[in-house]
Amino acid sequence: MSSSSATPGRGEKAEAAAAKPPMREALVAAAFQLFLERGYEQTTVDDIVTLAGVGRRSFFRYFPSKEDVVFPDHERCLADMTAFLATSGEEQDHEPVRRVCDAARLVLRMYAENPTFSVQRYRLTKQVPGLRAYELSVVWRYERALAEYLRRRFSGRRDGTLQADVIAAAVVAAHNNALRSWLRSDGQGDASAEVDHALGYVQSAFGAAPPPRPAGGSPDGPADEPAEDVVVVVSRRGAPLWRVVQEIETTLARD
Amino acid sequence: MSSSSATPGRGEKAEAAAAKPPMREALVAAAFQLFLERGYEQTTVDDIVTLAGVGRRSFFRYFPSKEDVVFPDHERCLADMTAFLATSGEEQDHEPVRRVCDAARLVLRMYAENPTFSVQRYRLTKQVPGLRAYELSVVWRYERALAEYLRRRFSGRRDGTLQADVIAAAVVAAHNNALRSWLRSDGQGDASAEVDHALGYVQSAFGAAPPPRPAGGSPDGPADEPAEDVVVVVSRRGAPLWRVVQEIETTLARD
Missing domain, CATH: 1.10.10.60 (Homeodomain-like)
Known part of the structure; x- marks a missing residue:
């Protein structure tokens, strides 16, 4: 980038x-x-x-x-994120939720580049209210960058701006939950894996799961990530079981 | 309250x-x-x-x-929200996502009490960066109040804090999307209906739908809202049908 x-x-x-x-x-x-x-x-x-x-x-x-x-690197990271989302191609735009998750990973990468510095700053920020306020404004700008991308992608949808705002907020919250857990552990552990796990939760709630990958993986993802194409069935609890099964069969057949 | x-x-x-x-x-x-x-x-x-x-x-x-x-009423509203969540009974705690949506509605109510003032403040806040920062810190405190409640409710869950943080952020984003849309329209329109619609999106992504109500409705909800207690099953597409059915049966039996 x-x-x-x-x-x-x-x-x-x-x-x-x-x-x-x-x-x-x-x-x-x-x-x-x-x-x-x-x-x-x-x-x-x-x-x-x-x-x-x-x-x-x-x-x-x-x-x-x-x-x-x-926060010497946030401006650069925000610019990188904006550029990353602006240069999305058709393939990436096909899965916008996944795309904003990937964009959020740019922030993680910035923190993980220098764990010692990131942990020191985390402690400092917790102690100084002015820095906490500054950080909130930075987080808000990341969230807006993700939301603006999603608003463009969802512009044809009913409730497009609502969905864009909610998903952007969820992505940022998931990312920050994992990031802060890693910072609290003094930068020990696998930050990237924690963030992947957290973002997976958001993708499971809002996005299509990643499509099956060719053996060996694709350039923008690890090769060993399992293909988890899922079926989600929502049914009224009172519905008879045969009705639920019918629904699943219909869903599978639709593909 | x-x-x-x-x-x-x-x-x-x-x-x-x-x-x-x-x-x-x-x-x-x-x-x-x-x-x-x-x-x-x-x-x-x-x-x-x-x-x-x-x-x-x-x-x-x-x-x-x-x-x-x-922002003369946010402290009172934050206290009301904290009290509202602290006094939840067993029935309300059974549906924590619904509960935090109801808590978020307290904020809407505060804005809707005085539309003219709220619209004036909205315009002022957009113009003054210092007020924007102040507002972000207030929004953050609401989000933390919701997240803390959910963290308690989800304390037994794997990924409980992750889910709590993500859902709280989604609720706040949905609420604010509807609130700002109403403020941009100069306080015209039905703010309450807009917020209900926005929060419905979050509930559909994360929460169980409302349980069946007695005829005539309950004090905290409209009478004509349909009873939509649902079962959600998420399954890998490759899973055999019998495995999916087994999962549904287990889910139903657990209740």
Whole structure:
């Protein structure tokens, strides 16, 4: 995925973020060292630039505020997610719920790239209400990106926007449930497997299950994921058993 | 529902909120008059208390900050929701998804009590980023209240916390989709029917349908809602029919 399709208006900042020059990383490292030593509130931008050995202007070139240095990769990840959903082809769009689940995995990947940093930030965010609020606004933007994609996909459906909003919220909640469980375990365990499991729950509630894969798997999925094409039968409890069986047979025959 | 079971720590403020003395209402009215005339950012707390004819201390007795006067009833509503979920009996707890949908309707009721005010606030919130952030934090607290209830109900389930978080998020998203649609229509239309429809989508994805009602309906639901107690069976498509039938029989027998 390229950052070249970053959302308009980010301009130079987006390029700087994508290139990740050493100065930007040095600022993040200095900031976190001080946050952990002194606490977030007790650390000023001046403290950070002094430790990093750069000027104030350099800080604000990369980060609009002190809060932004705590979440240095979300803008890039949001741009990646938007690009990922914008470049969906016909095959991917055929299963929109699966597609937004894959988009959510981009966030997990960002966290899993650097477990130590992610765990430190998780603890910091829990302690500082301002950071919690910042995080909520970031989560909201991810959710909107997923919902906007689904709204486009469901534009012909009755209740399309409702379904899009609900599914996007469910995907984000499932992803974050698994992500936070992994962060609480200090980044031990298999984050990817936990997120897959959580997103599987959402897919089972809202989406078609993945279609059978050719042996060896496809490029965007592991080879050993079982093909779990399912039949869902909903029947009134009072219905006689033969009626339920008839319904199943009809459903199977329809394919 | 009584506000006497407000969450601990709210103390006097909770009572003041529940009693809704004229001074509190006067402050809200003055604040909104100024927000609409001058804009939110251009209005100070001093402006508000001057117009309301009270002292600064009175303002802060009711509202911790200027943002809080924009959302004067959320604390009461959150307390009502918590109390509503805490006092669930065996009958209500039998259908936890339905219960959280009913809890979400308390929020709708608060908005629908005063459509003009709700629509004005909706427009204001869209314009002021700080208020948008405040609203996100309020929405998050509602979602957590629903999720905590579901986590308790699902404590024996495998994936109980995952399911609780996902369903709570879906309920909030559905509620807000309908609420915002109603607010965008300037409070025209039947907000309650829109929310019922939206929550019905979540119930169809996650919850059992409502149980049969006695003729004439129950106090908390309409009489003409059909009794649709259902059995849901999910089966791998490859499974033999006898295996599916066995699963249905087991499910029915378990009740």
